[in-house]
Amino acid sequence: MNNLVLSDKEFAQFRDLIFEIAGIRMSDAKKPLVSGRLAKRIRQQGLFSYGDYFRLLLSERTELQVAVDLLTTNETYFFREPKHFDFLRERILPELASRSTLRIWSGACSSGEEPYSIAMTLADVLGNRPWEVLASDLSLRVLEKARGGLYRMVDAEDIPRPLLARYCLKGVGENAGSLLIEPALRNRMTFRQVNLNATLPDLGQFEVIFLRNVMIYFDLETKRQVMQRLLPLLRPGGYFIVSHSESLNGVCDGLKVVSPSIYRKPHG
CATH class of the missing domain: 3.40.50.150 (Vaccinia Virus protein VP39)
Incomplete structure (x- = not known):
């Protein structure tokens, strides 16, 4: 369970999902970000793969919001620009x-x-x-x-x-x-x-x-x-x-x- 690996196919699934929901287009360079931000949550859910977690998202709306939160949050700070x-x-x-x-x-x-x-x-x-x-x-x-x-x-x-x-x-x-x-x-x-x-x-x-x-x-x-x-x-x-x-x-x-x-x- 400590050796989670995000396959290209699984990354494509998450990328398409985020685009459909949020309109955000993720390049291939975002694969490590997706992998890193979801890994802890997958372990918290007691799952063994990114594929298992993706299937969970399709059936549980609350968990889908959690995943969207994890994948769409960006850095900000006071009086930026x-x-x-x-x-x-x-x-x-x-x-x-x-x-x-x-x-x-x-x-x-x-x-x-x-x-x-x-x-x-x-x-x-x-x-x-x-x-x-x-x-x-x-x-x-x-x-x-x-x-x-x-x-x-x-x-x-x-x-x-x-x-x-x-x-x-x-x-x-x-x-x-x-x-x-x-x-x-x-x-x-x-x-x-x-x-x-x-x-x-x-x-x-x-x-x-x-x-x-x-x-x-x-x-x-x-x-x-x-x-x-x-x-x-x-x-x-x-x-x-x-x-x-x-x-x-x-x-x-x-x-x-x-x-x-x-x-x-x-x-x-």
Whole structure:
């Protein structure tokens, strides 16, 4: 049982399954990742092969969610790609702050660092004026972590010092070495599971949508389909932000480039 080996055929099965569910295209280079992330779970289930585990996924929906969580979670950190948060603070918020309630969607929030970075920026600039942050992900496991708002202190290195002091609580005693996002800020957030590769639930409309470091895992047709679902949820004049390594060129013609990785939906 300690010598689990993922065959090419088994890898292809998992790869096809993740593509069908999440729209994520895994290259052959991802085989070690799939093998490594599933091995411990297979042993926990008392199974002897990846094939046995794949058959389990076909019959147990709860376990299928566990496998999706394991295979789709990506690295993230606070204030990643800081120019986007500068743009939010200096350009978007002064421009759109007069809206009755400013709504921002973090469309692949992972363990919560991105939406909390957005929320700290909103709270700092807008104060008690109405704003909402929706944070969504396909993985229930990372959403649970995000809701808790508890992180290691070393994860706070990229949080600007004034925001760290204002919106994060330093752990003491048995929580030493950790930080907790301030409850008042957490309470203004909404976390929910959303699969971007399926029909979207009724989420309302947003002034800003962050969808960073996600579509790099999609093929062109999947990217186009995702954007067709998302575009109606962005208000006219709203901003759509992808990562610096991504582009919507050839993917979506309903947005105008503001600067690399930042797009805007025309008015009217």
